[in-house]
Amino acid sequence: MNAVIPFLKKPLVIALLLIVALLYLGESLSPGFASADQILRLLIVASLLGIVAAGQNVVILGGREGIDLSVGGVVSLSAIIAGNVMNGADGGILPAILACLAAGAFFGLLNGLGVTLLRIPPLVMTLGMLGVLQGLLVVIRNGIPSGRAAPGLSAFVTQPLVFGIPGIIWLWIAIGLFMAFMLNRTVFGHRIYAIGSNEHAAYMAGVPVRRMRIGLFMISGMFAAIAGLCLLGYSGSSFANVGEQYMLSSIIAVVFGGTSLAGGKGGYTGTMAGAVLLVILQGILTTVNIDESGRQMVFGATLLLLMLFYGRGRAMRA
Amino acid sequence: MSKLKLNGVSKAYGATLALRRGDLEIAAGEVHVLMGSNGSGKSTLCKIIAGSVRPDGGEILIDGRPVTISGPQSAREQGIGIFYQELSLAGNRSVEENICLAMLPVKAGLFIDRSALKARAARYIDLFSEVSGDGFTAETLVGNLRADQRQLVEIMKALASEAPILIFDEPTSALDRAQVERFFGILRGLKRDGRGIIFISHRMDEITAIGDRVTIIRDGETIKTLNLSETDPATVIRLMVGGAGDMPASQSSAPAVANFSTGAAMTVDRLSGVGFRNVSFEVAKGEILGLGGLHGQGQSAVLRAIFGAGSITSGEIRIGSDRFDAKKPRDAIRRGCAYVSGDRGRDGVIAGRPIIENVTPIHYLRDRLMIARPSSLRQKAMPALEAMHTKFASLMHPINSLSGGNQQKVIIARWLIDRPDVLLLDDPTKGIDLSAKADLFALIRQLAADGLGILLYSSEDAELLGNANRILVFNGGSVTRELTGEDRTRYNLYQAAYEAA
Numbered sequence: 175m176n177a178v179i180p181f182l183k184k185p186l187v188i189a190l191l192l193i194v195a196l197l198y199l200g201e202s203l204s205p206g207f208a209s210a211d212q213i214l215r216l217l218i219v220a221s222l223l224g225i226v227a228a229g230q231n232v233v234i235l236g237g238r239e240g241i242d243l244s245v246g247g248v249v250s251l252s253a254i255i256a257g258n259v260m261n262g263a264d265g266g267i268l269p270a271i272l273a274c275l276a277a278g279a280f281f282g283l284l285n286g287l288g289v290t291l292l293r294i295p296p297l298v299m300t301l302g303m304l305g306v307l308q309g310l311l312v313v314i315r316n317g318i319p320s321g322r323a324a325p326g327l328s329a330f331v332t333q334p335l336v337f338g339i340p341g342i343i344w345l346w347i348a349i350g351l352f353m354a355f356m357l358n359r360t361v362f363g364h365r366i367y368a369i370g371s372n373e374h375a376a377y378m379a380g381v382p383v384r385r386m387r388i389g390l391f392m393i394s395g396m397f398a399a400i401a402g403l404c405l406l407g408y409s410g411s412s413f414a415n416v417g418e419q420y421m422l423s424s425i426i427a428v429v430f431g432g433t434s435l436a437g438g439k440g441g442y443t444g445t446m447a448g449a450v451l452l453v454i455l456q457g458i459l460t461t462v463n464i465d466e467s468g469r470q471m472v473f474g475a476t477l478l479l480l481m482l483f484y485g486r487g488r489a490m491r492a
Numbered sequence: 493m494s495k496l497k498l499n500g501v502s503k504a505y506g507a508t509l510a511l512r513r514g515d516l517e518i519a520a521g522e523v524h525v526l527m528g529s530n531g532s533g534k535s536t537l538c539k540i541i542a543g544s545v546r547p548d549g550g551e552i553l554i555d556g557r558p559v560t561i562s563g564p565q566s567a568r569e570q571g572i573g574i575f576y577q578e579l580s581l582a583g584n585r586s587v588e589e590n591i592c593l594a595m596l597p598v599k600a601g602l603f604i605d606r607s608a609l610k611a612r613a614a615r616y617i618d619l620f621s622e623v624s625g626d627g628f629t630a631e632t633l634v635g636n637l638r639a640d641q642r643q644l645v646e647i648m649k650a651l652a653s654e655a656p657i658l659i660f661d662e663p664t665s666a667l668d669r670a671q672v673e674r675f676f677g678i679l680r681g682l683k684r685d686g687r688g689i690i691f692i693s694h695r696m697d698e699i700t701a702i703g704d705r706v707t708i709i710r711d712g713e714t715i716k717t718l719n720l721s722e723t724d725p726a727t728v729i730r731l732m733v734g735g736a737g738d739m740p741a742s743q744s745s746a747p748a749v750a751n752f753s754t755g756a757a758m759t760v761d762r763l764s765g766v767g768f769r770n771v772s773f774e775v776a777k778g779e780i781l782g783l784g785g786l787h788g789q790g791q792s793a794v795l796r797a798i799f800g801a802g803s804i805t806s807g808e809i810r811i812g813s814d815r816f817d818a819k820k821p822r823d824a825i826r827r828g829c830a831y832v833s834g835d836r837g838r839d840g841v842i843a844g845r846p847i848i849e850n851v852t853p854i855h856y857l858r859d860r861l862m863i864a865r866p867s868s869l870r871q872k873a874m875p876a877l878e879a880m881h882t883k884f885a886s887l888m889h890p891i892n893s894l895s896g897g898n899q900q901k902v903i904i905a906r907w908l909i910d911r912p913d914v915l916l917l918d919d920p921t922k923g924i925d926l927s928a929k930a931d932l933f934a935l936i937r938q939l940a941a942d943g944l945g946i947l948l949y950s951s952e953d954a955e956l957l958g959n960a961n962r963i964l965v966f967n968g969g970s971v972t973r974e975l976t977g978e979d980r981t982r983y984n985l986y987q988a989a990y991e992a993a
Contacts, residue, residue, distance in 0.1 A: 358864075359864055360862060360863055361861050361863070363864070364849050364856070364864055365856075367842070367845055367849065368842045368845065368849070368853060371845055372838075372841065372843055375838070376842065377801075378799075378801060378821050378839045379825075379840075379857075380821055380822040380825040380853065380857040381853065381857075438843075438844055
């Protein structure tokens with residue numbers, strides 16, 4: 175019994191229990207909500223969010239108030255770049271992937287340089303970058319068409335690939351394994367925790383703190399870019415600010431998964447559960463006819479509730 | 493009648509008696525000097541008078557009346573003003589605002605009375621008008637001032653309290669000659685007004701210049717009060733050291749014999765930087781070179797600068813015959829330099845992470861590892877932790893689950909996987925228990941015997957006297973004396989630490 179209570183208090187376990195509860199609630203509100211088809215569709219949407227949240231996760235783990243508010247802008251930009259590069263042809267997929275990754279890495283690099291060299295707080299730096307990206311999107315949209323997804327990309331995202339499961343879900347699982355390996359079994363991963371936990375001590379132990387932090391923002395940019403590319407495959411063509419919703423929801427997924435906003439504590443497995451949970455919540459809100467603005471309010475309130483919950487937990491342990 | 497009198501005041505922190513018995517009497521119109529070595533209880537005594545520490549026992553009398561000082565605010569109300577050694581200024585406010593910070597003049601119960609504030613601050617600024625230096629005006633932001641100018645503001649702030657009893661804890665450490673002279677002139681004026689002044693300084697010449705009486709504290713006890721005019725520095729230092737001060741470091745604790753023929757592990761040539769100047773020394777392979785003197789005389793600053801974590805303005809460092817100038821700790825580590833700080837919470841411990849990750853970071857860097865394989869890391873980490881006699885249940889437990897002494901052992905163990913050539917120890921035993929200290933020094937001697945060059949700064953003189961082959965005494969940022977062989981006595985160490993810089 176004594177072992178059960180701490181187990182139930184683990185964020186991952188809480189998230190999994192909530193997922194089951196929400197699925198049950200959805201099924202009772204609208205029969206068919208928890209059918210296999212529907213769950214697969216939810217998982218596709220969760221993959222997109224989960225990929226963005228992977229980048230958000232490493233930036234937050236790296237500490238010093240690390241956060242990336244520009245992910246939504248990068249997702250939108252990447253969707254447009256991908257659409258124009260491939261423009262409906264399968265042959266354009268590889269160049270599109272490379273172009274998107276380059277763009278994501280570039281804006282991540284700018285974020286990282288601003289945070290480390292110019293010492294701009296991440297919140298301000300990435301918020302400013304989001305503004306720049308939004309302006310850039312308007313300019314681009316006036317000049318060139320939004321572009322279309324290649325059939326191969328759409329199939330990868332929406333059609334079953336192996337064992338009846340679409341490619342993007344396999345991709346997400348692969349990213350999950352990669353993240354677990356990186357965080358636990360590589361020197362880079364250990365150094366992320368080290369700078370997130372005690373930056374000065376890490377510096378004194380020879381960790382290249384600046385380069386690490388720039389790298390984390392670049393990783394975040396590249397994950398957001400991959401998500402933007404996949405999002406194009408999901409929707410067929412890109413439209414204004416497709417990525418906007420990912421800023422808030424990626425942060426919530428990370429916090430839900432038990433990663434501390436102070437850095438140095440947490441992991442990606444919980445974040446994956448958090449992403450699924452959020453997507454199911456979103457599905458339920460849609461089922462009961464709550465519109466986008468209502469959903470945003472619920473999401474914002476969820477984040478605040480989570481902070482309250484974890485904040486209290488910390489205070490009680492101390 | 494005495495202005496301030498302390499009778500048998502005591503204070504314990506847990507099991508440690510910081511102040512066993514403090515008796516002190518400050519007469520009206522005198523400058524009373526407090527002297528004692530690092531950790532003798534001097535600052536605890538001051539904190540009790542200033543109200544920031546509550547005593548466990550004893551009584552305090554002001555003007556013959558017993559009083560209770562319940563906090564800094566209460567101390568101020570009872571007429572006690574203090575100069576804080578750790579600067580307590582607001583960097584973004586002007587000089588005049590800082591001077592009046594404790595009692596801002598207010599009009600209509602709400603608004604700050606600008607003209608009254610200006611007038612009051614000007615009184616104290618004028619006292620130092622010729623010596624305060626360029627760019628010092630009432631409107632200058634304190635953050636833009638030089639260190640000596642900030643210290644002047646701190647003095648003005650203490651004077652502005654107009655308290656009958658004033659405590660100055662090392663008020664002159666950053667001041668130049670002319671500024672000290674002016675300050676002493678002002679103190680003499682305060683004496684004529686009948687104020688009681690407690691003065692702490694580590695410069696013997698200043699103490700004899702301004703002090704009337706001196707009270708010596710040793711091991712948490714006030715030993716004796718003397719008239720400075722009837723005594724001499726040697727007597728004072730002898731009292732601070734205690735009975736066995738003239739004995740050379742005992743033979744039983746003689747350090748491992750250094751084999752100087754093997755050459756220098758590190759050579760430092762006329763090194764200057766922030767907090768130290770013109771420091772030169774050579775540490776041989778197998779030698780433990782001690783850095784001594786009072787707190788904050790440049791010992792830590794030199795060690796951190798060598799490790800690439802401070803700033804060097806001129807001079808040269810060589811490891812063997814190669815030039816060694818580390819821009820950052822990463823460079824220093826790669827070239828075989830190790831640094832252990834006493835402030836493990838800030839410089840060492842990666843809190844919340846497993847013990848293993850706290851042992852391996854140096855190994856990651858020196859072996860250029862990419863993949864962290866738990867089994868091979870375990871094999872590397874275990875011997876290092878065992879060499880330190882570290883007690884822990886599992887390598888995967890968070891480091892916070894260990895005691896302070898064991899945490900420090902883990903931090904030191906991280907340097908033992910890939911052996912460095914030079915080990916810099918910056919007060920490494922601060923806040924750890926006796927058995928951990930014994931383990932640590934056994935290891936340090938072993939490392940020296942293996943041929944490492946070791947630089948040891950310790951705030952505990954016994955650790956230096958018992959372990960170092962030679963001791964460089966730091967005073968005011970430079971080395972003022974080198975103690976070798978029979979000269980390594982507590983008396984010589986104190987004398988060198990207290991003589992004028």
